[in-house]
Amino acid sequence: xxxxxxxxxxxxxxxxxxxxxxxxxxxxxxxxxxxxxxxxxxxxxxxxxxxxxxxxxxxxxxxxxxxxxxxxxxxxxxxxxxxxxxxxxxxxxxxxxxxxxxxxxxxxxxxxxxxxxxxxxxxxxxxxxxxxxxxxxxxxxxxxxxxxxxxxxxxxxxxxxxxxxxx
Numbered sequence: 001x002x003x004x005x006x007x008x009x010x011x012x013x014x015x016x017x018x019x020x021x022x023x024x025x026x027x028x029x030x031x032x033x034x035x036x037x038x039x040x041x042x043x044x045x046x047x048x049x050x051x052x053x054x055x056x057x058x059x060x061x062x063x064x065x066x067x068x069x070x071x072x073x074x075x076x077x078x079x080x081x082x083x084x085x086x087x088x089x090x091x092x093x094x095x096x097x098x099x100x101x102x103x104x105x106x107x108x109x110x111x112x113x114x115x116x117x118x119x120x121x122x123x124x125x126x127x128x129x130x131x132x133x134x135x136x137x138x139x140x141x142x143x144x145x146x147x148x149x150x151x152x153x154x155x156x157x158x159x160x161x162x163x164x165x166x167x
Contacts, residue, residue, distance in 0.1 A: 072095050074123075075097075078101070079101070095113075
């Protein structure tokens with residue numbers, strides 16, 4: 001979910017997903033940011049696999065449906081700031097798998113999974129594990145929303161910010 005640009009690592013995800021033994025589908029939701037070239041490359045990479053679906057840009061009810069019905073949310077980024085789509089995914093109770101960059105691992109803490117950044121084989125192995133371990137995925141799904149909503153509680157953040165300014 002989000003911008004489709006090389007630094008988000010969707011190409012790693014497609015390469016890993018194509019090697020999985022699963023009947024699950026990979027849904028890539030989002031639009032190209034600056035150029036359509038990368039999107040074309042991704043569609044070509046996925047062209048031999050009918051389990052990979054590109055939705056284009058989504059918002060509103062459709063976005064909520066995608067978050068609500070995801071088995072696992074994957075963020076394979078090479079580079080991030082504060083990944084809002086990861087916060088949203090966890091708030092919807094998703095089991096999350098991210099690259100091991102600090103910007104992602106600091107968000108998920110011990111409430112998600114990570115793989116070595118840019119390592120398609122490690123991503124594939126982690127995804128395959130999660131596809132086979134439905135009870136583990138369900139356990140993480142049940143805890144994700146409470147964890148992320150407590151960690152990033154807007155009222156607490158506002159109070160801490162005010163205290164900082166008052167000092």
